[in-house]
Amino acid sequence: xxxxxxxxxxxxxxxxxxxxxxxxxxxxxxxxxxVVAVLAALVLAFPVGVALGSAGxxxxxxxxxxxxxxxxxTLALLTLFAVSPIGFGxxxxxxxxxxxxxxxxxxxxxxxxxxVDADVREAARGMGMTRGQVVTRVELPLALPLVMTGLxxxxxxxxxxxxxxxxxxxxxxxxxxxxxxxxxxxxxxxAGAILIAVLALxxxxxxxxxxRVVTPGPGRASLLRLRDRTVAGRPEPTASxxxx
Amino acid sequence: xxxxxxxxxxxxxxxxNPWFDGSYVADNWDTIMGYLGEHVRLTIGAVLIGTAIALxxxxxxRRSRLLGGAVLGLSTIVYTxxxxxMFALIFPFTGLSATTVLxxxxxxxxxxxxxxxxxxxQGVPADVQEAARGMGYGAVRRFWQIELPLALPAFMAGLxxxxxxxxxxxxxxxxxxxxGLGQLITGxxxxxxxxxxxxxxxxxxxxxxxxxxVLLAGVERLLTPWARAARA
Numbered sequence: 454x455x456x457x458x459x460x461x462x463x464x465x466x467x468x469x470x471x472x473x474x475x476x477x478x479x480x481x482x483x484x485x486x487x488v489v490a491v492l493a494a495l496v497l498a499f500p501v502g503v504a505l506g507s508a509g510x511x512x513x514x515x516x517x518x519x520x521x522x523x524x525x526x527t528l529a530l531l532t533l534f535a536v537s538p539i540g541f542g543x544x545x546x547x548x549x550x551x552x553x554x555x556x557x558x559x560x561x562x563x564x565x566x567x568x569v570d571a572d573v574r575e576a577a578r579g580m581g582m583t584r585g586q587v588v589t590r591v592e593l594p595l596a597l598p599l600v601m602t603g604l605x606x607x608x609x610x611x612x613x614x615x616x617x618x619x620x621x622x623x624x625x626x627x628x629x630x631x632x633x634x635x636x637x638x639x640x641x642x643x644a645g646a647i648l649i650a651v652l653a654l655x656x657x658x659x660x661x662x663x664x665r666v667v668t669p670g671p672g673r674a675s676l677l678r679l680r681d682r683t684v685a686g687r688p689e690p691t692a693s694x695x696x697x
Numbered sequence: 698x699x700x701x702x703x704x705x706x707x708x709x710x711x712x713x714n715p716w717f718d719g720s721y722v723a724d725n726w727d728t729i730m731g732y733l734g735e736h737v738r739l740t741i742g743a744v745l746i747g748t749a750i751a752l753x754x755x756x757x758x759r760r761s762r763l764l765g766g767a768v769l770g771l772s773t774i775v776y777t778x779x780x781x782x783m784f785a786l787i788f789p790f791t792g793l794s795a796t797t798v799l800x801x802x803x804x805x806x807x808x809x810x811x812x813x814x815x816x817x818x819q820g821v822p823a824d825v826q827e828a829a830r831g832m833g834y835g836a837v838r839r840f841w842q843i844e845l846p847l848a849l850p851a852f853m854a855g856l857x858x859x860x861x862x863x864x865x866x867x868x869x870x871x872x873x874x875x876x877g878l879g880q881l882i883t884g885x886x887x888x889x890x891x892x893x894x895x896x897x898x899x900x901x902x903x904x905x906x907x908x909x910x911v912l913l914a915g916v917e918r919l920l921t922p923w924a925r926a927a928r929a
Contacts, residue, residue, distance in 0.1 A: 456789045457789070520861075520910075521903075523858070523861050523862055523865065523906075524861050524864065524865060524902075524903050524906035524907060524910070525865065525899075525902075525903055526864075526865040526866070526867075526868040526869075526879065526882075526899065526902050526903075527865070527868075527869075528868040528869055528871070528876075528879055528882055528883075529868065529879075529882055529895075529898065529899035529902060529903075530899075532882050532883070532885075532886050532895050532899070533895065533896070533899060535886065535890075536885075536886065536890040536892055536895060609777055612779075613777075613778075613779030613780070613781075614779070616779050616781040616782065617779075617780075617781055617869065620781075620871065620872070620883060621883070621886050622886075627781055630781060630782075630785050630872075633785075634872065639788075639789050642785045642788065642789075643785065643786060643789065645782075645785065646781070646782035646783075646785035646786045647782070647786075649779050649781060649782040650777075650778045650779060650782040650783075650786070653777050653778060653779050653782075654774065654777050654778070657773075657777045
C-alpha cells in the first residue's frame with residue numbers, strides 16, 4: 454500500500470529515533486510543551502472552578518466560555534500567538550495550548566463542585582468542619598471524577614493540538630508530518646501521523662488509569678474492568694470535549 | 698523620518714502590520730468568499746454524511762449491549778485521534794483534495810453524532826415504548842412518531858456540537874490545501890506573518906460557527922413546539 458511500508462521502514466530505522474531532531478528529541482519537546490501547558494491551565498483554572506462551583510455562582514459565564522471555546526479553531530489560536538510579539542516557537546505554542554486547556558478543566562471542575570449535595574455540605578459544616586476542610590475533605594473527593602475528566606480531556610486535547618504547532622513554525626512531533634509533506638515523502642507523513650495518534654491514545658489511557666487510581670470509592674478497585682462503565686451509553690460527563 | 702531605518706535593516710521591519718485591515722477584506726473579498734464557500738460546503742457535507750451513517754448505526758447499536766459497547770468504544774478511539782494524524786493517514790488514499798478533508802471531518806462528526814443519537818434513543822422511557830406497542834404501533838411508526846420526537850433534543854444537541862466543531866476542524870485541512878478559511882490563517886502566516894489576513898480567517902471561522910449554531914437552535918425551536926409550550 455502506498456507509503457505504509459515506507460512508514461514501517463522509517464519507524465524501524467534506529468537513526469530516525471536517535472539523531473538530532475529525531476523522533477525521541479521531538480517526542481521530548483512535544484511532551485514538555487504539553488505538560489507545561491496542562492499544568493499552567495490547571496493552576497489557573499482549578500481554583501477558579503472550585504471557587505465558582507462551591508459558591509454556585511457564574512454558571513452563565515462558564516457555559517458561554519465552554520461553548521465559545523469550541524468554536525475557536527485551535528489552528529487560529531496557535532497562529533495568532535505565533536504572530537504576536539511573543540514570536541513563534543515553543544513559548545507561543547505553550548501559551549496557546551494552555552489557553553485551550555482552560556475551558557475543559559474549568560467547566561468540569563465547576564460542574565463537579567456545584568454538583569455536591571447541599572445536605573452533605575451542611576452536614577459537614579454541622580460536624581464543625583471549617584470552610585477549608587469542607588472543600589478539601591468533602592467536596593473535593595465528591596467532585597474528583599469530574600475534575601479528572603476535565604484534566605483528561607484537556608491533556609488529550611493539548612497533546613493532539615501540539616502536533617498542529619508544526620504548521621506555524623513550532624516544534625513537536627507534528628514536524629515529522631510537516632516535513633514529510635514538504636518532501637513529498639508518504640512514508641514519513643504516515644509515520645508521523647501514527648506517532649501522534651499513538652501518543653494521544655496513550656495519554657487518554659494513562660489518564661483513565663490515573664483517574665481510576667485517585668478516585669475514592671468503588672471505582673478504585675475496578676482497574677481490571679476498564680470498559681465496564683463506558684458501555685452504559687451515558688455521555689461522557691463533560692461539557693466541553695472536541696477532537697482537535 | 699530621515700533617521701528611520703537606523704536600527705532596522707529591512708523595509709519589512711518598518712512596515713505597519715495591523716491586526717485588522719478593512720482594505721484587506723475589501724480588496725480580497727472574492728478570495729475570502731471562495732474560501733468561505735469551501736468551508737461551508739465541507740462542513741455541511743461532513744455533517745450530512747455523518748448523520749446519514751450515524752442514525753442507522755445508533756439504531757443498530759441500541760439493539761444489543763455488545764454492539765453498543767463496540768460502537769462507543771470505537772468512537773472513543775476515533776475521537777482521540779488528532780486531526781493532523783487523521784488527515785495525514787487519509788491523505789495517501791485521496792491525495793491533495795477536498796475529499797481528504799471531507800472524509801476526516803465526516804469521521805469526527807459521525808463519532809459525535811452516533812453518541813448523541815444513542816443517548817437520545819436510550820432516553821426514551823420504556824413505559825412510553827411499551828404503551829406505543831400496546832396501542833399497535835409498528836416499529837417504523839413507533840420510531841417516527843414516538844421515539845424521534847422524544848429523542849429530538851439530544852439529536853439536535855449532537856448536531857449543534859458536531860457542526861460547530863466541524864467548522865473549527867475544517868481549518869486543519871490546510872495540511873492538504875483545502876482548509877476553507879484556514880487557508881487565510883496559514884496563508885497570512887506564510888506571507889511574512891501578515892496579521893490582517895490571519896485575523897480575518899480566524900474571526901471568519903468563529904462567526905461561521907456561531908451563525909451555524911444559532912441557525913440550528915432556531916431549527917430546534919421550530920421542530921419542538923411542545924418544549925416552548927411547556928416552558929411558557
